[in-house]
Amino acid sequence: MKIFVTGGTGFIGSHLVRALVADGYEVLALRREKSSLARCADFEKRVIWVNQDAPDWMQSVIAAKPAVILHAAWAGVTAAERADWKLQATNLALFADLLHIAGSVNLKHFIALGSQAEYGPINDRVDENHPCRPDTAYGATKLACLALLESFARQKRVAYVWLRLFSIYGPGEDEQWFISSLIRQMKLGQSPPLSGCEQRYDYLHVHDLAAAVLAVLRQPDKSGVFNLSSNTSLPLKQVVQLIKEYTGCRAEPAFGALPYRTGQSMHMEGDSTRFNRAFAFHPQINIMDGLCQLVEATVATK
Numbered sequence: 001m002k003i004f005v006t007g008g009t010g011f012i013g014s015h016l017v018r019a020l021v022a023d024g025y026e027v028l029a030l031r032r033e034k035s036s037l038a039r040c041a042d043f044e045k046r047v048i049w050v051n052q053d054a055p056d057w058m059q060s061v062i063a064a065k066p067a068v069i070l071h072a073a074w075a076g077v078t079a080a081e082r083a084d085w086k087l088q089a090t091n092l093a094l095f096a097d098l099l100h101i102a103g104s105v106n107l108k109h110f111i112a113l114g115s116q117a118e119y120g121p122i123n124d125r126v127d128e129n130h131p132c133r134p135d136t137a138y139g140a141t142k143l144a145c146l147a148l149l150e151s152f153a154r155q156k157r158v159a160y161v162w163l164r165l166f167s168i169y170g171p172g173e174d175e176q177w178f179i180s181s182l183i184r185q186m187k188l189g190q191s192p193p194l195s196g197c198e199q200r201y202d203y204l205h206v207h208d209l210a211a212a213v214l215a216v217l218r219q220p221d222k223s224g225v226f227n228l229s230s231n232t233s234l235p236l237k238q239v240v241q242l243i244k245e246y247t248g249c250r251a252e253p254a255f256g257a258l259p260y261r262t263g264q265s266m267h268m269e270g271d272s273t274r275f276n277r278a279f280a281f282h283p284q285i286n287i288m289d290g291l292c293q294l295v296e297a298t299v300a301t302k
Contacts, residue, residue, distance in 0.1 A: 007073030019210035082138035170206030186249035193257035229270030
């Protein structure tokens, strides 16, 4: 089966492409000329790369006739960028291009990555029936893309799966993200300033995310919106203490040195029971093992 993937050079996208290639899929992946292939070194030559900066890139994809579109690209994922309405709106243009491609080929399946941000502020364990009231440009634009996809899928009778992700971590994530930043600092013996870290977050390992996408591909008749999470949560203070233990850092974490953000969610947990039942899926990497592996793989740099 031929799959067209966007975001294949990014943190999540590169893991998805690696899993697809290993599972025997033929992959076309969208990239820009300036995109780094550092995360893709082990599979770079096993992928057909499509240059998004080329004026005829959509025609190239249509000519390849993919059976599946897997949309993992997104511009503006940092905290500051998520509030940038102009930047977030640029994601609608790419999504419209993907729908044009989908309508021009005999597409069987459209899979896209959504976000818990579509729900808006969360202070609980939430399932897919929770009302969506996004309070960021990022969450609102994700939700707008979902509305477009649902309408397209009904009209064209195409199966679709929208995976509403919670917190994803693992090898290759950007250094400024919480877990990676904490590991690097603690490997250097530093004590990073932290909030009270009493929030409960739901962390899913990126390898489990890739396995979940493979599970979706094995059941192409199913459609809908699904939370995808580890289906559990733990206090951030426990995450910090585990990293301290695994790095052997002697410095004590500076809990309470920073105030909580305005509107800070204190309990962000996804109920992914619907997904797990529909696709016979269960995450395989618990947070203790995942953090331990990540610490071992991280090189401390000043």
